[in-house]
Amino acid sequence: MSGVVCAWLRNDLRLYDSPVLHRAVQLSKERGLPTLPVYVLDPRHFQRTKHGSLKTGAVRALFLLQSVRCLKRQLRKLGSDLLIAVGRPEEVLPPLLGNGSVLLTQEEVTFEELRVDGELQQALVNQSVQWQYCWGSTLYHKEDLPFRADLKDAPDVFTLFKNKVEPELAASANEVPATFQGEKKLQSDMNVRPCLPEPEAGSLPLPPLLGKELFEFEPSWQDLPFQEEVAAPTEHQGAAMRFEGGEEAGLARLQHYLFDTDLIRGYFEVRNGMLGPDYSTKLAPWLALGCVSPRKVYEQVREYEKARVANKSTYWVLFELMWRDFYKFFAAKHGNAIFKLHGLTGKERAWRPDSGEFFRLWTDGLTGYPLIDANMRELKATGFMSNRGRQNVASFLALDMKLDWRRGADWFESLLVDHDVASNWGNWVHAAGLTTGRINHFNVIKQSKSYDKEGMYLKHWLPELQNVPSSLIHEPWTMSDEERERFGAGEYPAPCVDPTTFREDANKGQGKGPPKVKGPPWTKGEKASTG
Numbered sequence: 001m002s003g004v005v006c007a008w009l010r011n012d013l014r015l016y017d018s019p020v021l022h023r024a025v026q027l028s029k030e031r032g033l034p035t036l037p038v039y040v041l042d043p044r045h046f047q048r049t050k051h052g053s054l055k056t057g058a059v060r061a062l063f064l065l066q067s068v069r070c071l072k073r074q075l076r077k078l079g080s081d082l083l084i085a086v087g088r089p090e091e092v093l094p095p096l097l098g099n100g101s102v103l104l105t106q107e108e109v110t111f112e113e114l115r116v117d118g119e120l121q122q123a124l125v126n127q128s129v130q131w132q133y134c135w136g137s138t139l140y141h142k143e144d145l146p147f148r149a150d151l152k153d154a155p156d157v158f159t160l161f162k163n164k165v166e167p168e169l170a171a172s173a174n175e176v177p178a179t180f181q182g183e184k185k186l187q188s189d190m191n192v193r194p195c196l197p198e199p200e201a202g203s204l205p206l207p208p209l210l211g212k213e214l215f216e217f218e219p220s221w222q223d224l225p226f227q228e229e230v231a232a233p234t235e236h237q238g239a240a241m242r243f244e245g246g247e248e249a250g251l252a253r254l255q256h257y258l259f260d261t262d263l264i265r266g267y268f269e270v271r272n273g274m275l276g277p278d279y280s281t282k283l284a285p286w287l288a289l290g291c292v293s294p295r296k297v298y299e300q301v302r303e304y305e306k307a308r309v310a311n312k313s314t315y316w317v318l319f320e321l322m323w324r325d326f327y328k329f330f331a332a333k334h335g336n337a338i339f340k341l342h343g344l345t346g347k348e349r350a351w352r353p354d355s356g357e358f359f360r361l362w363t364d365g366l367t368g369y370p371l372i373d374a375n376m377r378e379l380k381a382t383g384f385m386s387n388r389g390r391q392n393v394a395s396f397l398a399l400d401m402k403l404d405w406r407r408g409a410d411w412f413e414s415l416l417v418d419h420d421v422a423s424n425w426g427n428w429v430h431a432a433g434l435t436t437g438r439i440n441h442f443n444v445i446k447q448s449k450s451y452d453k454e455g456m457y458l459k460h461w462l463p464e465l466q467n468v469p470s471s472l473i474h475e476p477w478t479m480s481d482e483e484r485e486r487f488g489a490g491e492y493p494a495p496c497v498d499p500t501t502f503r504e505d506a507n508k509g510q511g512k513g514p515p516k517v518k519g520p521p522w523t524k525g526e527k528a529s530t531g
Ligand SMILES: Cc1cc2nc3c(=O)[nH]c(=O)nc-3n(C[C@H](O)[C@H](O)[C@H](O)COP(=O)(O)OP(=O)(O)OC[C@H]3O[C@@H](n4cnc5c(N)ncnc54)[C@H](O)[C@@H]3O)c2cc1C
Pocket: 271, 280, 281, 282, 283, 284, 285, 287, 288, 317, 320, 321, 323, 324, 325, 327, 385, 386, 387, 388, 390, 391, 394, 412, 416, 418, 419, 420, 421, 423, 424, 425, 427, 428, 431
């Protein structure tokens, strides 16, 4: 086997603004080596986790499959191809890399990814293969951050992080910079590096001696290395939207949200919605798998601002991308702490012991709290949930049900079509109040009334509450027996956590610890555990 420039693609399944492919083109020219783009379907990603979930659930698996197939099609159009293999990278890749090869891959920061890198490096130890990382998953390049290389001085609070990385736009906490007030044109920039061009046709030549049959494999659902029978997901009629994997569909959504519909113009006002495709960008799944880069989103938002309008909403989409960066760098800084029961604090807290029944109320949307149940049923049926929903269900699980928050994060990891390790586990450890930041303990009844006043979202997902008037739908336990019968709500469950803990005065403001919780009958007599 002769030397190649191997582009081992992982969460960067795109052509445009791809540091790995860009570098592959450069190195191929410089060293006169052919290129070998590869994607590896690792069976470990399709196993059950220690909490019992499929690590990659069906919805995300399908999105991944579509994304990989799309990239293969795109590379073929450039006269190249994508070698898709099933197996462990540390077993699949070494035989493909002759002496003098270079292995390029996007740098990841979390435990499992780093462990695989370590194992692959170990497997390559007797081969003369050069390993090069490319940074490519964030809006800001790691090297451009105003922090030490090990990020030890990066703030753990988002606003402080944002104000440091975005100094020229920094206004006071969570406010929109003056340049964006009103409908003014943009006046400032954010030090984001420009996007890299798409590789040109012919710039990623394949190794001439590598058997053509290696490239014939185009996986279908049956080829995904699940260790059990898993049915391909079917489309749900009530889903917020249909997510199709791949760069083409991701760029189409971006175009739709910006230039085709001007939806971005009103993002700020509707971003806390929960129903339908339009209240937010819905770009997260493509960002998570790197089908679209955050810099591409930034580039297009800037184009939109120049052509149409720069306002609070256009700024706020970029602001959200900074949240995404924040969690990536937070994960890089804190390593395994984001996966630990006690999080960053290391402090013990009483977690409710549970053999599974109480947790199932949450996963199945049977807690008796309509806001929680509607969101959890949406997640289970479609693989998506709004940010408002995620904040509430996470707070409810960790601070009201007092269940080990990692089971919630694990459930999200399995089901979310947009699962991203840093964003998911980072948001969860924050929601559980286990970082140095303040605790956002949500009053889920108040949230339900504020963000779904008429109960439209609740009715969309909870057939039992279809006919309940909006004055009662947020607190169905307040209905009399006669009302429950009249409105056909008899099947809706009783609340699993005492509703009096959500009295307005019991839970005012943020930053308070979790309220006392009355357990359901089956937890009586069990002692709280501190994990
Ligand atoms: C408990 C919990 C778990 C989450 N898990 C994930 C996850 O696995 N993957 C994921 O991409 N997001 C996660 N989020 C963040 C956020 O809820 C989603 O990014 C968002 O709902 C996706 O919808 P959207 O693309 O329409 O977002 P928009 O509102 O349109 O925001 C634009 C983009 O900004 C980024 N973003 C927005 N809010 C956040 C945030 N709080 N943290 C990180 N990035 C953000 C996302 O990339 C998003 O696509 C989680 C939030 C919570 C509270």
